[in-house]
Amino acid sequence: MKRIVTALGIAATITLGAHGAPKNITSGAPDAKSGVVRAIAFDTAYTAIAGATLANPALSPLRHTVSNTDIAAGYRRVHYDTAPSSASGHGTGYGFFEASTYILTGNAAITGHAEYHNGKVYDVQASETTDASILYPYFTADEIGGDMSREVYSFGGSYASGFGAGWLYGASIDYTAVQDWRQVDPRPKNSVGRLNLAGAFGRKFGSYSLALGLDALKYSQSNSIKFVSELGAGKVYHLTGLGTDYKRFAGTGLSSNYSGWRYGADISLYPATEGVFGMASYHRFTFDKQLNDLNRLPVNRAAHTDWTVQAGWRTDNIIVSLTWGRSRRTGFDNIFGDPVGQVYPEIASIASYFMRSWHTGLSGLWRSQGTRHRLDLGGHIDFSHRLDCYISAPVDRRMRADAISYGIEATWVWQCAGEWLLSLKGAADMVSPAKCSLTGLAGADGYFTDMLRADYAYLTHSRALYTARAGIDRLLPHGRTIGLRLSGVLPVCAGDSNGNGFEASAVFSF
Amino acid sequence: MKRRLLLSLSYLLATIASYATVITGVVLDMSDDSPLPACAIAISPLNIGTQTDLDGVFTLDLRPGDYIIKASYVGFKPYEQAIAVGSKDMNLIIRMQSAENVLSEVVVTAQESQGPTSASRIDRAAMQHLQPSSFTDLLELMPGNISQNPNMGGVNTIKLRETGNLSATGTLSSDNPDYDISSLGTLFNVDGAPISTDANMQSIGTTAANGRTSLNRGVDMRSLSTDNIESVEIVRGIPSAEYGNLSSGMVNIKRRRSATPWTARFKADGFSKLLYAGKGILVGPSKTNTLNFDIGWFDSKIDPRDNLENFQRITASVRSSLHWRTSDVNIDWNIAGDFTATIDKSKVDPDLSLTKIDEYKSDHKETSFTSGLSLNFEKLSWLENLDVNFSASYADDRLERHLQVAPMRATVAPSTTTAGVHDGHYILGEYIADYLAEGKPVSIYGKVRLSGAIPSWQGARQHYKLGADWTLSKNYGRGQVYDLDKPLSGSWTSRPRAFSDIPALNVAGAFFEDALTAPIGANTLEVQAGVHLTALAGLDKRYYISGRPYLDPRVNAVWRFPAFDLGSRQAELQIAGGYGLNTRMPTADYLFPQEAFLDILQLNYYDTANPTENSRVNIRTYINDATNYALRPARNQKWELRFGAQVGANKLSVTYFQEHMGDGFRYSTIYGNYDYRLYDPSGIAPGSLTGPPSLESLPYRDTSILRSFRRAENGSTIDKKGIEFTLNTARWKPVATALTVTGAWFRTRYSNSMMLFEPVTDVVDGVSVSDHYVGLYDTADGRINTQFNTNFMFDTQLPRLGLVFTTTLQCMWYVKTRRLTEDGRPTAYLSSEDGQLHPYDDAAANDPMLKYLLKYYNPGLFDTYTIPTALYVNLKATKTIGRWLRVSAFVNRIIDYLPDYTSNGLKVRRNSEAYFGMELNFTL
Amino acid sequence: MKYIRLLILLFTLPLLSCSDDVPAASSVDIKIVVELPEQFSGHAAESSTFHITNLSTGNTIDITRNGSYAATVSVSPGLYTIRYDGTATLDGAPEVAIHASVSSVTISAPTTVSLPAYATVETDDLIISEIFFTGTLQTSGNSYNGDQYFKLYNNTDHVIYADGLVIFESLFLTTEKFNYEPNIINSAVSVDALYAIPGSGKNYPVAPGESLLIADIAIDHRTINPNSLDLSHADFEWYDVSTSPMYTDIDNPAVPNLDKWYCYTQTIWQLHDRGFKAYGLARIPEGKDAFMAAHYYTVDYENITVAGAFPMTKRGYWLPNDMVVDVVNLSIESNYQWNVTDPSLDSGYTYCGTINNDKTRYFHSVRRKFLAKDGDRIVLADTNNSGDDFNPFVVPSEIELQKSVTDISGATASTVTIDGITPAEQ
Known part of the structure; x- marks a missing residue:
């Protein structure tokens, strides 16, 4: 027992207290406070392995075996010396208030969550648009950038239950609003709304539950950039991928607007106790970017499709999953004729940006669980391929970035000295680049082309992320716990440290 | 440590296992007998416990004896039961009752009042669910309104039953001062005393600082916090005769006067942060009197990128209601002391490395005392109540401008305060201009009201109200203080004026109203008829309205049909109607305006050799008294017809209304002919002067020119017409949701009601036409706007989860606006030769200069512009956690449906921005 | 044990199925012809260069076709400004500069673009x-x-x-x-x-x-x-x-x-x-x-x-x-x-x-x-x-x-030039 503890050495973890106990607890067990039972049974690491399958709202009763509610408040910060991507900045730092609840009553499950973040994104260089990972490559950007203040409001909930002879149904709604702004020139102000709606319907077959789910996302973002300084306004560009920009509208279009829709369906199978599980899903996401000053002219639009398949097998203390997925995105430049007044007639819509990617991965977890402790040991290995191209005669730029990523993580939760609950977690994730290439930049210079070279350089380095977390909780009557969490993050790039991060929070659970 | 633990564990197992009896039990939720998994079970005094499993079942091995079994589960009341364990196994069923976080049915919508006049009533619960930042957000619940983003950068004025001023593109343009009477004429009553803004004089020069000050615009709703309000009644129809000096409608606010736990509220949204804390305690020997106190702080950024432009509001209030019971009279005395401060400031960002200074700061600190004494004589029938209201408020308003003025070219600053010819001087280069408008408006209000019963025929009841009120408004501020040599802008046409010189405004009112309720057969007729007299007392005799009484007859009647059964539910029908005349007296600024200064340049000689010594500017100044002694009050004729129906818990009310006001207040330009002497400096040889040139030595010619100044007039017409409807349905059990449909069709015609002078901008051979000829046009200068909107509010209440959420679908089906057709041909023109009006005949139409007075309007301007359907979905949710915390969140326009549309062949695309926020409410 | 083979098969399946099918750029062939004004109809082309600028992407393609007034090129569809600068001679007379240009031409299908040419007129005035x-x-x-x-x-x-x-x-x-x-x-x-x-x-x-x-x-x-x-x-x-x-x-x-x-x-x-x-x-x-x-x-x-x-x-x-x-x-x-x-x-x-x-x-x-x-x-x-x-x-x-102020920071001018760039000799 001790050897395992010392072997881990650095491990400490966040545990979201668990509630309830496995089947037949003998009444003679010493002082079984429900707080301990909940902390042990509410195993998010185990559920995460089958995360893709359990995302289906009708299967939410199978995610956990106990109810749990957390209310946490604290501060979270990570800072990278070299930015993983120039469009998303050098890390974030924000205070947060988060509440999340998972309630099992009978065969129904009700979840709810509410979050408020208030803080900063550090030194974003190549984009003044929020959600760079969703709206690439069509950012509005300038050649200055800087820190961005950020407020995030999000809340949501889901309800799943069954009726009749084994029929299942479930529905969920989630809304996230983000507000970014900067108080020094150039001053963007972005307001983002992401609304997710999902519904599912299924049937129980013996211990297996099979469910068919449909989901939809409405995405909207409006941003406007203001220059106040007397010393001159920077020039605003509308990027079109791989360091290129829409020259005709460079310098104009200070306020733009993104709106998009994402539809998808999935079919998921999950066993109540042990057996095979799996899912297959297809999603299609389209969005366009409009320039408000030119009568909301749609200058760019993109179409994105995702295939994801997961197959796995689980028992009470082992879970293994195999996933693979394919994504394709095609971006279009809308070409306009000669304007008359404010009217720009559209004459063509040319596909010029292409993203082709797929990934395949194997992940597993072994856990040993007693009445007063739980130990999780997990690992994963993935292979991913991604190709980005911008092709518009005479320009033909292509960037390929394949990588193998692998990692292990260990979580230990145990009740010690009667009224206390300790949790330790350690995780190490390594990424080592495979075949990478960047072509078509011969003789090209410019701020955004340099940013592309910097992003490519980061992708060609091997990098890692080491995480260590420690948590201590005081057990209170009626199954409540109150505790502190402290965690440290160490990002590594090409061998040496690439920044730091920590998190400190107080958590009240019941 | 570990060894001791293992030891006690084994001892316990050993003793029990030998001869224990097995207790099995199940824990159920009392409301629907559903099992409660993972419920904590404890046995005292043994101090051992267990859990129920997924099916709510638990098992215990106990030695025979008497124990107490305790079950506890979050959100449910703790359960205790004494059990006697014998030798044979036992079976227990435990039913747990949910804790009191169960929300009783909450009314989250505005309620249509059942009384004779059409009004909307909003209670505490509806306000809490709406999560408002200021009073403005409550208007979303009025029929015909939809939710708007908060606009903290300008004055928020109320508008009832009208579309508001729309621009050509159908967007709301709020700062057209010609139609301020809509908000000026809405009376705000707080705990029986009106908020008086008649003595407010804050302005920059003569303009209301582009919408940032509330000069002549009534109450600024940004300054009204909603956290200490118990209920609000917004009277859209004809108010009772008891209330006077109003033209459109009335807002009656009653504030909380009851014992309440400590309540605290923290709200954050995209624009602002709000904090509030309040407490209500019972005081006095018999614990019947209440004392409420609360403070509120609100800070909002107009644009988060600019942290130097914000609006702050600080409110503090102490309120008490005292009660005495004696044998023949019950006395209730409500007193309150309030302090409200709003600070509205904007400064240019110091991010600039230059010394550009541009600061605007306008703060308003108001302290007020209100008292309402009510004597209730139970024994006397003819005098049931005697109410005496008194309130006094004093405000300290400071509007400061600190501006670095850099004229684009050399401009001339006229700096005398007397008429006649004098020398001005060039403003050369930049200077710092400081401007202060310091107002100290004081308003005192007194009211006496007697009410009682009048004996009437069998079965009928009559009730009368009789009384009088008096409002005094006086401004004691130092007024506008600035250095004439350093005006805020080159074109300065006013002079510093002390507000304390302005005489007080006294509005006297008296009213009599009779309320009759009489059964006619099975129906009942309720009539409320009365008259309100309003007069300005102590005004200079030259004013037409000095001492002239204005009678406002107001009648509201409701005919209720007998109740009848419709299917399984009881149904009632009623028809109501009303007619009323409302009079609004002009404010102090309209009655006692600033003098109008006109400066005409006679000599403009700039000596290039040494400009500071030898240049000379000669100006002729005229001073006009801009007071309009013929100004009349604004009178609004309103009538409405309402049909109400009630079937079980479903209520429907449909109201048709029509209003006409022909004499709203507005400032319009008055042209006149002014003589002056134009000197010709071209004869001066440069460099030959030792000092400024003498006027006598220069050739000149006497000529005359047309100039204008502003004067308050009864020049605005507002015609309102529309249908409002509200439908409240019963809650539909399976989905626990009630639907409320409110909506309205409004048609509002804004135009002027008098002929207007309008200058033209043409220049012919270097001479501008408007210096010599100005046309008088019989113009309509207005718009007809129509809009039709319906709001569907689904309010879903899940008491067991402590969750209330409302999904509101707001549909603006269409907005139409059309400019009234104009005839570009003037009826007459004013000439500068004789200053007289001449008819504009065909000869004038061909005159080389006068032909430019023919204004050309292309017909496209008068087409109707239509904005098609716009749908918005708003979501508001409130979750109660435990007994002391409530987390709420709201998103307006979470989904919108704004189809593109083509207008005149142009494709118009639209989008909207969501407005979101979260809130924590603590009740400890 | 039988599971292992299944796992390996599943693991490698995706490697085969995906290929990066990135379509080639769409392009259109156009013919550009310069139309000479009457007074130069007889002249033969000497040097001639065509500048084809895509207004949307800002890329310019320059092609020279000495001795000819026409050129064919393939471009991606869009909005173009095409300019022609060349010289022409007529049996021994001095060279004449020929310019032609057309702005904002929509190219979405194979067409022929004609450029009206004009000679620069020398005015004898200020x-x-x-x-x-x-x-x-x-x-x-x-x-x-x-x-x-x-x-x-x-x-x-x-x-x-x-x-x-x-x-x-x-x-x-x-x-x-x-x-x-x-x-x-x-x-x-x-x-x-x-x-x-x-x-x-x-x-x-x-x-x-x-x-x-x-x-x-x-x-x-x-x-x-x-x-x-x-x-x-x-x-x-x-x-x-x-x-x-x-x-x-x-x-x-x-x-x-x-x-x-x-x-x-x-x-x-x-x-x-x-x-x-x-x-x-x-x-x-x-x-x-x-x-x-x-x-x-x-x-x-x-x-x-x-x-x-x-x-x-x-x-x-x-x-x-x-x-x-x-x-x-x-x-x-x-x-x-x-x-x-x-x-x-x-x-x-x-x-x-x-x-x-x-x-x-x-x-x-x-x-x-x-x-x-x-x-x-x-x-x-x-x-x-x-x-x-x-x-x-x-x-x-x-x-x-x-030598007065040249920007807001107060720096003053030091050099004197003929046209803002080429310095003037004292």
């Missing part, structure tokens, strides 16, 4: 050598534009009399294009301001290589704005009578005023300080009264705004192209839509600042490029293409001569 329209900044950062001026230059080798030369400003903006009815652009320039140099015909001679300074207000502006200039030595100024104290113009009696024929504004004529108009010189033989009576006209267009299309009218004068001596189109790259004059008068534009309200434009002007020296007389470039003939965004000549 030309504009500098326009200082941006004005200066005061120490507080506020703009000050009383110190705008023109410089006219005698680029010929003989004396030219400036008497009666008319300076005009275009009615339309280069950043706002509408369907103007009537569209007279290929026969006349629509103007909204006309100021003529006085004199009876022989009063104001300009020697070859000399220039005239025409200022808005010919005073020493430094008393009002220390960052400004002393223009009291100007040759002419334009003065507008105004009676409203808010806008006063100052007349320096020592400097002769231009004869004001017409101006659209009620108060004072200021040059457009962001440079969205065209300014030029013209000789109007029929004189002021005849011209003013005959050439006033109203142009209608539809201002299509979000609120819908509103029929609008503008009033101005039409100035026949053959009366125009020289014209310079001003615009900015981010908002440029069209030239307000016929390409034969000016087929390019010059600028100060690249974006709208560019605050770095102050203290700068546009100056005509130095071409060659004829003895000690400087010859400036004049190919009727302001884009090629002018140096954009350079320090004004008066600021260089007076």
Whole structure:
């Protein structure tokens, strides 16, 4: 027992207290406070392995075996010396208030969550648009950038239950609003709304539950950039991928607007106790970017499709999953004729940006669980391929970035000295680049082309992320716990440290 | 440590296992007998416990004896039961009752009042669910309104039953001062005393600082916090005769006067942060009197990128209601002391490395005392109540401008305060201009009201109200203080004026109203008829309205049909109607305006050799008294017809209304002919002067020119017409949701009601036409706007989860606006030769200069512009956690449906921005 | 054990199925033909280069086809501006420069694009050598534009009399294009301001290589704005009578005023300080009264705004192209839509600042490029293409001569140049 503890050495973890106990607890067990039972049974690491399958709202009763509610408040910060991507900045730092609840009553499950973040994104260089990972490559950007203040409001909930002879149904709604702004020139102000709606319907077959789910996302973002300084306004560009920009509208279009829709369906199978599980899903996401000053002219639009398949097998203390997925995105430049007044007639819509990617991965977890402790040991290995191209005669730029990523993580939760609950977690994730290439930049210079070279350089380095977390909780009557969490993050790039991060929070659970 | 633990564990197992009896039990939720998994079970005094499993079942091995079994589960009341364990196994069923976080049915919508006049009533619960930042957000619940983003950068004025001023593109343009009477004429009553803004004089020069000050615009709703309000009644129809000096409608606010736990509220949204804390305690020997106190702080950024432009509001209030019971009279005395401060400031960002200074700061600190004494004589029938209201408020308003003025070219600053010819001087280069408008408006209000019963025929009841009120408004501020040599802008046409010189405004009112309720057969007729007299007392005799009484007859009647059964539910029908005349007296600024200064340049000689010594500017100044002694009050004729129906818990009310006001207040330009002497400096040889040139030595010619100044007039017409409807349905059990449909069709015609002078901008051979000829046009200068909107509010209440959420679908089906057709041909023109009006005949139409007075309007301007359907979905949710915390969140326009549309062949695309926020409410 | 084989199979399955099918760029073949004007129909092409610029992506393809007036090229669909610069000869006569251009051509299918060519006409009169329209900044950062001026230059080798030369400003903006009815652009320039140099015909001679300074207000502006200039030595100024104290113009009696024929504004004529108009010189033989009576006209267009299309009218004068001596189109790259004059008068534009309200434009002007020296007389470039003939965004000549302030930080000019770039030998 001790050897395992010392072997881990650095491990400490966040545990979201668990509630309830496995089947037949003998009444003679010493002082079984429900707080301990909940902390042990509410195993998010185990559920995460089958995360893709359990995302289906009708299967939410199978995610956990106990109810749990957390209310946490604290501060979270990570800072990278070299930015993983120039469009998303050098890390974030924000205070947060988060509440999340998972309630099992009978065969129904009700979840709810509410979050408020208030803080900063550090030194974003190549984009003044929020959600760079969703709206690439069509950012509005300038050649200055800087820190961005950020407020995030999000809340949501889901309800799943069954009726009749084994029929299942479930529905969920989630809304996230983000507000970014900067108080020094150039001053963007972005307001983002992401609304997710999902519904599912299924049937129980013996211990297996099979469910068919449909989901939809409405995405909207409006941003406007203001220059106040007397010393001159920077020039605003509308990027079109791989360091290129829409020259005709460079310098104009200070306020733009993104709106998009994402539809998808999935079919998921999950066993109540042990057996095979799996899912297959297809999603299609389209969005366009409009320039408000030119009568909301749609200058760019993109179409994105995702295939994801997961197959796995689980028992009470082992879970293994195999996933693979394919994504394709095609971006279009809308070409306009000669304007008359404010009217720009559209004459063509040319596909010029292409993203082709797929990934395949194997992940597993072994856990040993007693009445007063739980130990999780997990690992994963993935292979991913991604190709980005911008092709518009005479320009033909292509960037390929394949990588193998692998990692292990260990979580230990145990009740010690009667009224206390300790949790330790350690995780190490390594990424080592495979075949990478960047072509078509011969003789090209410019701020955004340099940013592309910097992003490519980061992708060609091997990098890692080491995480260590420690948590201590005081057990209170009626199954409540109150505790502190402290965690440290160490990002590594090409061998040496690439920044730091920590998190400190107080958590009240019941 | 570990060894001791293992030891006690084994001892316990050993003793029990030998001869224990097995207790099995199940824990159920009392409301629907559903099992409660993972419920904590404890046995005292043994101090051992267990859990129920997924099916709510638990098992215990106990030695025979008497124990107490305790079950506890979050959100449910703790359960205790004494059990006697014998030798044979036992079976227990435990039913747990949910804790009191169960929300009783909450009314989250505005309620249509059942009384004779059409009004909307909003209670505490509806306000809490709406999560408002200021009073403005409550208007979303009025029929015909939809939710708007908060606009903290300008004055928020109320508008009832009208579309508001729309621009050509159908967007709301709020700062057209010609139609301020809509908000000026809405009376705000707080705990029986009106908020008086008649003595407010804050302005920059003569303009209301582009919408940032509330000069002549009534109450600024940004300054009204909603956290200490118990209920609000917004009277859209004809108010009772008891209330006077109003033209459109009335807002009656009653504030909380009851014992309440400590309540605290923290709200954050995209624009602002709000904090509030309040407490209500019972005081006095018999614990019947209440004392409420609360403070509120609100800070909002107009644009988060600019942290130097914000609006702050600080409110503090102490309120008490005292009660005495004696044998023949019950006395209730409500007193309150309030302090409200709003600070509205904007400064240019110091991010600039230059010394550009541009600061605007306008703060308003108001302290007020209100008292309402009510004597209730139970024994006397003819005098049931005697109410005496008194309130006094004093405000300290400071509007400061600190501006670095850099004229684009050399401009001339006229700096005398007397008429006649004098020398001005060039403003050369930049200077710092400081401007202060310091107002100290004081308003005192007194009211006496007697009410009682009048004996009437069998079965009928009559009730009368009789009384009088008096409002005094006086401004004691130092007024506008600035250095004439350093005006805020080159074109300065006013002079510093002390507000304390302005005489007080006294509005006297008296009213009599009779309320009759009489059964006619099975129906009942309720009539409320009365008259309100309003007069300005102590005004200079030259004013037409000095001492002239204005009678406002107001009648509201409701005919209720007998109740009848419709299917399984009881149904009632009623028809109501009303007619009323409302009079609004002009404010102090309209009655006692600033003098109008006109400066005409006679000599403009700039000596290039040494400009500071030898240049000379000669100006002729005229001073006009801009007071309009013929100004009349604004009178609004309103009538409405309402049909109400009630079937079980479903209520429907449909109201048709029509209003006409022909004499709203507005400032319009008055042209006149002014003589002056134009000197010709071209004869001066440069460099030959030792000092400024003498006027006598220069050739000149006497000529005359047309100039204008502003004067308050009864020049605005507002015609309102529309249908409002509200439908409240019963809650539909399976989905626990009630639907409320409110909506309205409004048609509002804004135009002027008098002929207007309008200058033209043409220049012919270097001479501008408007210096010599100005046309008088019989113009309509207005718009007809129509809009039709319906709001569907689904309010879903899940008491067991402590969750209330409302999904509101707001549909603006269409907005139409059309400019009234104009005839570009003037009826007459004013000439500068004789200053007289001449008819504009065909000869004038061909005159080389006068032909430019023919204004050309292309017909496209008068087409109707239509904005098609716009749908918005708003979501508001409130979750109660435990007994002391409530987390709420709201998103307006979470989904919108704004189809593109083509207008005149142009494709118009639209989008909207969501407005979101979260809130924590603590009740400890 | 049997599971392992299943796992390996599942693991490798995706490797086979995915290939990166990235489509090739779509392209269209077009043929470009230059149409010669009649007087050059016989000429044979010497050197000829075609510049094909994609307005959306900003990429330009340059191809040379010496000896031919046509070319074929494949481009991606879009909006193009195509220009042709070449020389042509006719049996031994000196080479003639040929230019042709067409702007905003939509190419979405294989077509033939014809380029109307024109020869640059040599005018024998004064030309504009500098326009200082941006004005200066005061120490507080506020703009000050009383110190705008023109410089006219005698680029010929003989004396030219400036008497009666008319300076005009275009009615339309280069950043706002509408369907103007009537569209007279290929026969006349629509103007909204006309100021003529006085004199009876022989009063104001300009020697070859000399220039005239025409200022808005010919005073020493430094008393009002220390960052400004002393223009009291100007040759002419334009003065507008105004009676409203808010806008006063100052007349320096020592400097002769231009004869004001017409101006659209009620108060004072200021040059457009962001440079969205065209300014030029013209000789109007029929004189002021005849011209003013005959050439006033109203142009209608539809201002299509979000609120819908509103029929609008503008009033101005039409100035026949053959009366125009020289014209310079001003615009900015981010908002440029069209030239307000016929390409034969000016087929390019010059600028100060690249974006709208560019605050770095102050203290700068546009100056005509130095071409060659004829003895000690400087010859400036004049190919009727302001884009090629002018140096954009350079320090004004008066600021260089007076060593006055060149930007808001207070730095002063140190070198003196001929055209803003090439230094002048002392």
